[in-house]
Amino acid sequence: MAARIPLTGLDRERGSDLDGEEAATGPSHFIGRLQFLYPASQGLPQTFHLMAPGSGSKLGGQEENPLCTQAPLLHCHLHAVGGLKGLNSLYLNFTLSQYNEIYIFGKKFLNFQLSLSGSLGIACAENANGTHEWIINNFFRFMAQFNYSDFTELNKNFSGFEVLDLLSPQQLSGLTVNSDALNNTDKISQILNTFTSRSFSDLVAYFTQFIHDTQSVGITAIQNTTVRDTILSIIIKLLEPQFPTFNTSDYIDWFQTRLHLLLPSITGNELNTIPTNITCKSYQAIVKGLDKLYPDLSTTQQEDIYNFIVKYLTRQLDSTASACTARTIGSTVWLLNNFGRFRSFITYRNLTALNKNFIGLDAVKFLTVSQLGELAGNNGTLRNADDVRKIFRDITSATVTEFINTFSTAVNQVGDYFNQF
Template sequence: MLTIATSNVTCTNYQVIVKGMDRAFPEMTEGRREGIAGVLLKYLRISVHLINEPVCRLNIHNDTDWLAINLGPYSEYTTYSDLKDFNISGVAVLDSLSPNQKAELVLDPSTGALENETLVKKVFISLLESPREEQLNEFFVTFVEVTKQENITIITNTAVRDTMLNLTLMALAPKFDVFEPKDFQLWFQVNLVVLLASFNPGRLVVIPLNITCESYNAIFTGLDQSLQSLPPHLSQGVESSLEALMKTFQRCSRPPALIVCKETLVNEKQLCAGFNSTQLKQQMSFGNSSESLCNFNVSEYACSSVSFLNSSLNVVSSNSHISLIRIVFVDVTHVDVTVV
């Protein structure tokens, strides 16, 4: 219906329609608002040659006015990239941007925000002073999404990174008392990852001493994982924080170390060229003891056919220190052996 109403209308009539839609905004669902924003954007793109004519800019003195008159509250349901298409300055309309748009602005290279501590501080203060408490969460949803897309593993400007981490922890501190382990996991293992290079023991003061060991593990794991992507000269603060955490929460056991095996591609024929599994097959066919089967190395098992060994093999041994050998095939060139 709105698509029809906005087709072939003058810019002044379009602006009247937008003003009328403003009144209905509070009663609409999120999906409906997004749909209307799409229709309005379509009109503006088609009429881009008209909307900046003098007759269409009556009462428009700046970018904030342009947004209010041409998109109204539906501007929050567009992307920051959409606004840039109309030469809207995100910095100039900062107070009119949604949390998602603010995240895009911060990470947009053209704004230089990641090198501008003052601008980043202004963005975060606008989030924290909003009456909508969920704004910070919404900001980080887009922030995480874009940093992953752009392969950003760390905010390199120290002052900017410090400011972002400081203001975020300050906002979260009053809520830590009611945080569940999954909440600590979200913030320390997802949302704050590219900022953790600025973490140091002094920041642990905001963590309540009565958190559960599960929550402690979530924090510890997030800091520990961050060391994998941090250069040595930026790791000291995190390493000191981990030591301080362990001293503070001695009642909790240390989380198991995270071990990530590097995947190595191999040529199966070349790998197995020097191995003869005939003797192994003979031993297997006679159902020999685990002692004799343990004389064969992993490579000889790995180079045997999957059809011969099936998916797994359990061998019980009378030897007291080996009760079970389990061979699990990941593929024809890789065998995991676990001795229990």
């Protein structure tokens, strides 16, 4: 059975016109038209018979591909009215290997035409006026098989921003990385706003390619913070309708991998779009992804994330009587899984309010000086010399004053509590 692939940007633009053309044509019809248009192309009709759907042809690489041997014999007019256009009418019926062979043929033909264009630097410029006509007339529905770099190599004046609606998600990623879009809020907004009218799978495909493309060119951070802020804001709005359908693996995928370059721009606005009824595992996946970026976040951002954490855990406690403590082994694991490094913002008293079984002495390595002071000041915490040594092990001359202050406050609060009775 022939492989089926998603509709291209050209399908979206032309709609049912192409379907009508496809229904009215077939391999024999196309080859007859090709013979009429270009009778001097000896052997070319047989070549396309080999490529016809259902032919069973197993063409090899470029050197064995009969299409490639015929490419230099064609001219741009034939390419526009025959060539790929003839194959275009059968687009949805080819196998994946045939798509690849057609790509090789098209690329070789257009490279040959580019070599004839001289200083013009545009393959088959006579086929079009501007980028929009050029890409349609030279690539047809097969444009999805080409890389964005193919377009810019074959047409030095190619402007991806003129054909955003025609480009595939992968090609849009190429445009993002290989233009000045990562330094221009208007241009990046134009690219990303195309996904408001596309399927969610297109957004996934875009980010898959974006991760690959940024790694390929050595982009490890988006330096323009305004652009980064803009990207994250748009993407979160696109993700918001999907969040309720996400499972844990989806949250891991997005917050630990796909959004990695963008999360340094996270604010309370984006965090507020995340549903509060997600599972503890999904919530912990988000916290883990944000924790990786802790040093790159401002204090305000860290506080925003802490507020998100407390809001979620409080809701869990109120609705399930458990702040994600189920199936958690020990206080340290619970603290790290649910707070990460954002634990530094919470008071020890609030920790024990969220988890009544929290044992501070089991997690002293991960508590702040202030939290240790509160812990030591709680009545009955220090039962022996070993407990004292555990707490004072990490107290230094630089932090002892802070410790004493919080210890004194905690002791006074305990005293005030008992004085009520």
